[in-house]
Amino acid sequence: xxxxxxxxxxxxxxxxxxxxxxxxxxxxxxxxxxxxxxxxxxxxxxxxxxxxxxxxxxxxxxxxxxxxxxxxxxxxxxxxxxxxxxxxxxxxxxxxxxxxxxxxxxxxxxxxxxxxxxxxxxxxxxxxxxxxxxxxxxxxxxxxxxxxxxxxxxxxxxxxxxxxxxxxxxxxxxxxxxxxxxxxxxxxxxxxxxxxxxxxxxxxxxxxxxxxxxxxxxxxxxxxxxxxxxxxxxxxxxxxxxxxxxxx
Amino acid sequence: xxxxxxxxxxxxxxxxxxxxxxxxxxxxxxxxxxxxxxxxxxxxxxxxxxxxxxxxxxxxxxxxxxxxxxxxxxxxxxxxxxxxxxxxxxxxxxxxxxxxxxxxxxxxxxxxxxxxxxxxxxxxxxxxxxxxxxxxxxxxxxxxxxxxxxxxxxxxxxxxxxxxxxxxxxxxxxxxxxxxxxxxxxxxxxxxxxxxxxxxxxxxxxxxxxxxxxxxxxxxxxxxxxxxxxxxxxxxxxxxxxxxxxxxxxxxxxxxxxxxxxxxxxxxxxxxxxxxxxxxxxxxxxxxxxxxxxxxxxxxxxxxxxxxxxxxxxxxxxxxxxxxxxxxxxxxxxxxxxxxxxxxxxxxxxxxxxxxxxxxxxxxxxxxxxxxxxxxxxxxxxxxxxxxxxxxxxxxxxxxxxxxxxxxxxxxxxxxxxxxxxxxxxxxxxxxxxxxxxxxxxxxxxxxxxxxxxxxxxxxxxxxxxxxxxxxxxxxxxxxxxxxxxxxxxxxxxxxxxxxxxxxxxxxxxxxxxxxxxxxxxxxxxxxxxxxxxxxxxxxxxxxxxxxxxxxxxxxxxxxxxxxxxxxxxxxxxxxxxxxxxxxxxxxxxxxxxxxxxxxxxxxxxxxxxxxxxxxxxxxxxxxxxxxxxxxxxxxxxxxxxxxxxxxxxxxxxxxxxxxxxxxxxxxxxxxxxxxxxxxxxxxxxxxxxxxxx
Numbered sequence: 001x002x003x004x005x006x007x008x009x010x011x012x013x014x015x016x017x018x019x020x021x022x023x024x025x026x027x028x029x030x031x032x033x034x035x036x037x038x039x040x041x042x043x044x045x046x047x048x049x050x051x052x053x054x055x056x057x058x059x060x061x062x063x064x065x066x067x068x069x070x071x072x073x074x075x076x077x078x079x080x081x082x083x084x085x086x087x088x089x090x091x092x093x094x095x096x097x098x099x100x101x102x103x104x105x106x107x108x109x110x111x112x113x114x115x116x117x118x119x120x121x122x123x124x125x126x127x128x129x130x131x132x133x134x135x136x137x138x139x140x141x142x143x144x145x146x147x148x149x150x151x152x153x154x155x156x157x158x159x160x161x162x163x164x165x166x167x168x169x170x171x172x173x174x175x176x177x178x179x180x181x182x183x184x185x186x187x188x189x190x191x192x193x194x195x196x197x198x199x200x201x202x203x204x205x206x207x208x209x210x211x212x213x214x215x216x217x218x219x220x221x222x223x224x225x226x227x228x229x230x231x232x233x234x235x236x237x238x239x240x241x242x243x244x245x246x247x248x
Numbered sequence: 249x250x251x252x253x254x255x256x257x258x259x260x261x262x263x264x265x266x267x268x269x270x271x272x273x274x275x276x277x278x279x280x281x282x283x284x285x286x287x288x289x290x291x292x293x294x295x296x297x298x299x300x301x302x303x304x305x306x307x308x309x310x311x312x313x314x315x316x317x318x319x320x321x322x323x324x325x326x327x328x329x330x331x332x333x334x335x336x337x338x339x340x341x342x343x344x345x346x347x348x349x350x351x352x353x354x355x356x357x358x359x360x361x362x363x364x365x366x367x368x369x370x371x372x373x374x375x376x377x378x379x380x381x382x383x384x385x386x387x388x389x390x391x392x393x394x395x396x397x398x399x400x401x402x403x404x405x406x407x408x409x410x411x412x413x414x415x416x417x418x419x420x421x422x423x424x425x426x427x428x429x430x431x432x433x434x435x436x437x438x439x440x441x442x443x444x445x446x447x448x449x450x451x452x453x454x455x456x457x458x459x460x461x462x463x464x465x466x467x468x469x470x471x472x473x474x475x476x477x478x479x480x481x482x483x484x485x486x487x488x489x490x491x492x493x494x495x496x497x498x499x500x501x502x503x504x505x506x507x508x509x510x511x512x513x514x515x516x517x518x519x520x521x522x523x524x525x526x527x528x529x530x531x532x533x534x535x536x537x538x539x540x541x542x543x544x545x546x547x548x549x550x551x552x553x554x555x556x557x558x559x560x561x562x563x564x565x566x567x568x569x570x571x572x573x574x575x576x577x578x579x580x581x582x583x584x585x586x587x588x589x590x591x592x593x594x595x596x597x598x599x600x601x602x603x604x605x606x607x608x609x610x611x612x613x614x615x616x617x618x619x620x621x622x623x624x625x626x627x628x629x630x631x632x633x634x635x636x637x638x639x640x641x642x643x644x645x646x647x648x649x650x651x652x653x654x655x656x657x658x659x660x661x662x663x664x665x666x667x668x669x670x671x672x673x674x675x676x677x678x679x680x681x682x683x684x685x686x687x688x689x690x691x692x693x694x695x696x697x698x699x700x701x702x703x704x705x706x707x708x709x710x711x712x713x714x715x716x717x718x719x720x721x722x723x724x725x726x727x728x729x730x731x732x733x734x735x736x737x738x739x740x741x742x743x744x745x746x747x748x749x750x751x752x753x754x755x756x757x758x759x760x761x762x763x764x765x766x767x768x769x770x771x772x773x774x775x776x777x778x779x780x781x782x783x784x785x786x787x788x789x790x791x792x793x794x795x796x797x798x799x800x801x802x803x804x805x806x807x808x809x810x811x812x813x814x815x816x817x818x819x820x821x822x823x824x825x826x827x828x829x830x831x832x833x834x835x836x837x838x839x840x841x842x843x844x845x846x847x848x849x850x851x852x853x854x855x856x857x858x859x860x861x862x863x864x865x866x867x868x869x870x871x872x873x874x875x876x877x878x879x880x881x882x883x884x885x886x887x888x889x890x891x892x893x894x895x896x897x898x899x900x901x902x903x904x905x906x907x908x909x910x911x912x913x914x915x916x917x918x919x920x921x922x923x924x925x926x927x928x929x930x931x932x933x934x935x936x937x938x939x940x941x942x
Binding site for chain 1 (some may be wrong): 354379417419420483511536558559560561598601671677683685686687688691692694695698699891894903904905906907908909911914916918919920922923924927928931934935936939
């Protein structure tokens with residue numbers, strides 16, 4: 001019997017073993033933040049001309065921050081929009097790069113790290129995006145079923161005049177927190193396994209990948225490798241590839 | 249506790265308030281209420297009877313009384329309150345199915361003579377024929393000056409569903425403005441009034457308080473399961489047939505409120521001046537006020553504090569207690585000590601948020617949410633802010649009893665000012681987070697002030713503000729204007745005048761001019777533009793550095809009076825050598841000009857600094873009288889920066905970002921780059937958090 005794996009330990013050792021790959025993943029985060037970086041440039045330029053330069057160099061200035069929001073609401077709006085764009089970009093890059101990184105790890109040919117990661121990620125982007133969409137839908141569904149539904153039911157049982165600190169409502173709140181965490185971890189796990197299944201070529205599409213993930217969870221499927229370095233390249237070569245990847 | 253012990257304790261509490269702490273004025277008692285009320289929680293009804301004794305405080309006979317029947321504000325959607333609020337107040341919406349409430353007098357007699365038949369409703373503020381909140385009661389024979397009349401009044405009330413301060417939600421009740429209450433007959437001179445007369449106002453969306461002092465004895469009968477929080481001290485408790493009757497007494501107040509909820513968990517604490525007044529605060533106050541520590545300490549007395557908590561907020565009662573004790577210290581030092589023996593704090597449930605954050609005498613409502621008890625929201629000082637603000641109204645509305653209808657800035661503005669001061673001093677602001685990030689209360693008030701689109705006179709009747717403008721003008725703008733007075737006068741001068749004003753008007757009814765008069769002797773006229781433009785005008789102000797230049801000063805060129813010609817020296821005439829260049833540079837003079845301007849009508853003296861590239865700073869003060877000031881100088885270093893109001897004394901400044909201008913390229917590190925880097929780091933943390941979740 002093998003000893004249980006520590007995901008944190010495994011992840012960290014993989015990151016140290018494949019520094020370039022880890023760097024590529026970090027680049028995804030950096031690139032996601034770029035819209036905000038470019039938006040903040042002109043937005044913050046008045047600071048060096050204005051009266052708050054010295055105080056901001058010394059540390060925090062509550063009035064500088066608040067009066068900035070009051071004086072430059074349009075610019076602040078642009079900044080928030082840029083942060084929103086960054087969030088969207090980070091999701092897209094995560095879908096692209098993480099799957100690519102898994103593929104690169106499985107292939108055992110980790111260089112050139114950036115080009116290979118992007119290429120592999122791009123080849124699988126479509127099924128991964130579908131898997132992500134399914135992830136969102138299932139998250140909403142299970143949250144609705146196990147969190148919103150029971151909380152509403154408990155609210156009904158408590159009655160219209162139930163106090164917000166009554167036993168049923170309090171239980172409902174605790175249930176919502178616990179059930180949300182359970183649902184999220186389950187749905188997240190399925191999505192992660194589905195991504196790995198896609199990267200390994202266990203399935204050509206999102207549907208198949210989720211089926212493979214389900215099989216793994218039931219102990220019938222192929223378990224993910226212990227780490228990226230385990231197995232020979234030939235042993236971990238994908239059995240099936242997506243259409244785009246196969247035709248490449 | 250036995251009823252005998254309770255009675256003894258209450259008697260002590262009853263008499264203590266009239267003992268002046270430091271030869272401060274005691275109230276002139278005009279009214280005396282003896283109320284009996286029964287709560288029918290199944291029918292959401294209150295049945296009450298009161299014996300009202302009223303003394304004519306003026307030197308003229310009074311032929312009629314005016315009574316406030318304020319729960320008629322919730323009678324229907326035609327009342328003045330509903331018309332003004334649209335059934336929506338403080339982010340809460342009226343429930344128009346169950347929300348209506350009312351108060352109906354069933355009998356009213358004076359010496360056995362029925363007064364109800366001749367009584368009529370009046371609407372002195374807006375003439376609304378549908379408003380039923382002010383009742384005019386002809387007395388038959390006038391009440392002579394100084395004479396006391398005794399009325400017997402019975403009534404029935406439908407309790408409104410709470411959305412605006414008073415009412416019920418489920419089995420939580422907050423009962424304020426609930427009994428027939430006589431309005432204020434102002435004698436000649438009261439609040440600078442020329443002729444005596446009634447000052448009775450309808451219940452408005454934004455104001456409800458102005459009353460005379462007196463003594464209250466209130467017997468409340470409620471189902472036994474209820475825990476009752478009330479103004480005053482409990483002197484007697486009896487139980488019979490599943491109901492209990494609680495008798496409360498309180499002297500020298502002008503309002504009486506109570507609350508009931510079976511879920512209240514009661515926590516008790518004691519404000520002990522010997523323990524709770526910090527030595528450093530006492531020393532600071534003594535220095536600022538120019539009084540001895542012993543003198544300041546003498547007025548303090550122990551105060552029994554009770555917190556009626558919702559079970560899910562129980563963990564936060566110590567936050568309430570800490571804030572209230574701090575308020576007792578601060579007010580005791582900078583205004584005058586709390587004169588009553590006890591105070592009750594009601595914590596409304598979260599579905600009764602309409603009752604949160606309300607002030608009544610010796611009782612107030614706080615407000616919090618479960619979420620504020622846990623990280624990271626416990627960094628928000630919202631619960632402390634509400635306690636400091638509402639308990640603070642015990643001074644501004646309670647003990648210094650202004651007319652909220654006509655001069656709402658006196659209670660809300662001064663109270664916001666003292667709230668900001670207390671929060672900033674005690675908690676470092678309204679919110680404090682790791683890495684030194686904090687938001688100051690005064691800063692937040694200033695932001696609200698400069699964002700106010702409609703700038704109304706501070707001295708505006710509460711119902712006459714522009715729609716939506718009451719809050720910003722009566723609270724934040726008034727507080728910022730008072731802060732402006734402080735900044736102009738300096739800490740010592742301001743606080744001495746402030747405390748003297750508070751002491752003078754304790755148990756009295758001040759007007760706007762009384763407050764402004766307190767600062768006039770020290771101001772010597774320099775604050776009149778501020779008083780005129782803020783309190784009685786629509787003034788704003790914005791100081792800015794609008795132009796800046798610094799060029800090499802040109803030597804004399806041309807012909808002098810004798811006809812001798814002087815030529816412009818050629819560039820590089822100092823020689824090409826290093827020494828020559830140095831010499832030329834040392835000799836170079838720069839003509840620098842800075843243009844400082846003021847837009848808006850509030851003219852205040854302001855500091856201006858010019859900073860040169862060699863690090864020398866030149867300071868001056870501009871009286872702000874004209875629209876602009878040009879500063880010109882010729883000096884051996886280039887001008888690097890001009891700044892108006894470098895000490896940030898003009899807190900009413902509408903745009904602080906134009907207060908400085910710089911010449912030339914950046915010198916030293918860039919604050920923009922620093923903030924940009926921090927902001928990017930924050931964004932990266934935000935972007936990486938979904939990864940953590942997965």
